[in-house]
Amino acid sequence: MTILTNRSDAVFIRQLFTEIEEKMSNTAATILEHRTVLKLDGEDLVPFLQAVVTQDISLVTPEKSVWSALLTPQGKFLHEFFVTAPPKGGLLLDCEKDRAPDLLRRLKIYKMRSKATLEPTDDQYTVLALQGSDLSETLGLSKNKGASKEILGGCVYIDPRHQAMGARAIIPTENLSKFIEKYDLIKSTLETYDQARVTLGVPDGSRDLEIEKSILLENGFNELGAIDWDKGCYIGQELTARTKYRALIKKRLVPVKLTGPIPETGTDITIAGKNVGILRSVYGNQGLATLKIDALGSDQLLCDAANVTPQLPEWIEIDA
Template sequence: MNPSYVTLAPRGILAIDGADRTAFLQGLVTNDVTPVGPSRAVYSALLTPQGKFLHDFFIAALGDRLLLDCEAERLADLQRRLKLYKLRSKVALEDGSARFSVTALFGDGVLEALGLPAEPGAAAALGDGIAFTDPRLPALGARAILPRGTEAAVLEAKGFRPAAPDAYERLRLEFGVPDGSRDMLVDKAILLENGLDELNAISWRKGCYMGQELTARTRYRGLVRKRLMPVAVEGPLPEPGALVMLGDKEAGEMRTGAGDRALALLRLEEVERARAEGLPLLAGETRIVPGRPDWAAY
């Protein structure tokens, strides 16, 4: 089987230039930006001062720029929020989406085709762009940032074949990995409830960043009561936001889904009770069966 690629139309690129680009991001985002370079990319997030989710993104380097692979529809909001903290920093923030695209690379032999190790965030040049092992989970394959219009030629020369977008979406759902604000509610979601610790979005050794205090308190006091989980869907696919019930008690909410797979943010106590007592978790008339991916610590 040939490795596959899907161009991710919902993704955009925010380019950050300037001598202070790394230090500028370092004081704002959840991960350590200092390792980012030609051989390393990272996954990170921007939080409110109260530690709630605003944006998540991948950070890669191309020449003298940092490229943030982010949600295209919310790129302007991310750019605006970062500019609030620019002050005297020598940085320039530019929407690079017209120049670059983001591609998901997955399937058998994907890392071998790119010459990348199965190490989160390992990066290498690809054409006039960059490819990197998915920093969240190498089982998801890799991502590439390439000049727009060159994707097919560059990737097919490496043995990749185009795939339907839902093929990558199903892979993501099976592994229980959130996809930005589709799965994490803006100004409400807590990173640790959504697995972003295990998915390598948080550095516990770097200096201060916005929202650090609540994030650290949540971890060290063991305050995680809910988790985003992959679920099997037995019946019609519920809409995102649909309540999940255990009898007459609310157990959580649905997030994104496709076919018979979805994600749901569920209360751990209710999930354990459902398993212990053999009771169904229901979203309307649809039964929801939670799973636990190997990477998750719950």
Template sequence: MTALDATILETRALLVLSGEDRAHFLQGLVTNDVTRVTDDRAAFAALLSPQGKLLFDLMLAAHGETLLIEADADRLEDLRRRLSRFKLRAKIALAPAEGWSVAALWGEGASNALELPAEPGAARTLDDGVAFIDPRFAEAGARLFLPADRAGALLDGLGARLVEPTAYDRHRLTLGLPEGARDMDIDKRTALDCGLDDLNGVDFEKGCYMGQELTARTKYRGLLKRRLMPVAVEGPIPEPGTPLLTPAGKDAGEMRSGLALDAGHGLGMAVVRLEALSAGEPLRCACGEARLTPRRPDWMAPTEAAGAD
């Protein structure tokens, strides 16, 4: 039986949104339908700029009379400030969730250990926290929002082996899951460039939200030219932002995050031009000797390249 692994995600942290207008307030701002976030259902979403560029990827879960919002830990105050600008007369309060940890749980039997159906977003209370199957897709495992002083004990009680955060990075990169600013090239890419529509992160029926016009236009007019996707790396891991080239020397995209597996191989995420992807050839770095082979994960819908830039 595959081991059940867990780790505390120090790169992720929580805001707590309280007040009677909390769902209505957030509904007009993020890409997914917040009204569907209940005690037994969590969601994946994003906050976009008015121009439709991705600013934050978010996990949303209900906790009593509040909503917990997961985002990049080092950008949490920026998220709080941005959301607070839209408070106006809304009866809400928004603050960092002190004393909480964000954890990931994955491996065979993760849903059984949590007594949850293996359905994306299925949620329940766990001790004084919340546990839910990853809303992006069930094979990713689960997320847990736990009291920080008991997080390790609670994970151990689930039968999980506590591992280093790099083990989770290997897990998510193997699945092709982007996470946070290290992958998503903040304020430069759209939600669809980053695959959020294929990961249950965009509701095209929910009504208006910030950045909706560009998101819908990109979807229905087939305007994608580049796509964030996993890559297998031969050679040293390129630095984030390293330009990628086709064998003929044409622009093919750029590197995002990466993880070395051994001296000569690794995994990563890269923004890849769809024209270069369709050619089916390995890419090379503009500097360095690494070769990158993009691979389309099972969850990613086929996408044809739009016209040239």
């Protein structure tokens, strides 16, 4: 049975995005300085990645991008990234900037004798998040998640996680000003982007997850489209599948509203002194918290002196 409590946040989310859009005379762009791009190429590239990451890489074309992850052999989170197909061939991975060397190192370990090249791009590309009304029409894309097209030597695509996340772009830095001018973009802030993202319940790599500890199914990666269940084996696939089919999920990462003194991330969440979760991220009075499923309907949640109200987004699937 799917839990249907605390769904009133759906109205709040719609209001939030409406308010953001009303402030925009044009499409807003947030330069994601905490993200960078890796460039992958070679004749064995697709079969090599297919055996390593969680999403079906054969789906990636210049018209479609995906979101995927790399796990430990035990099925724990290591990296998340977007995979796009640039106009000149190969693949581009939009990943966490500070952790890109680790992702590159791990991929090279699994590459073994595959004919594939994996390299950083340094500052050759800029990663952007785009928000605005009629976004797909503005960009000339369908509304389908992951819908992509080439632009100025890079690509722009509808966010494959959730349509309310807008679109993303990977643009050669030398063409960034042309891209901004082409779509008459106005500058937005990471704070605004994060508030919308967190209210929707969408995690952003190690900013919200624990490296080598978090499990994808506890953090929305299934509903948000990072896992292909029919592609066959990949690193960590056995535990991921067992977690799903044996219904082993006992906690979830969910958006929460904090009322009172804002606590620090990493603070325990309790009911009557009993630990039922932990605060992962805080942006204003909104946050992401890992909570036990049987605590999601409680109105007695505390994080230090702050009251915690879970606000489950419509996309999340939680079975009691």
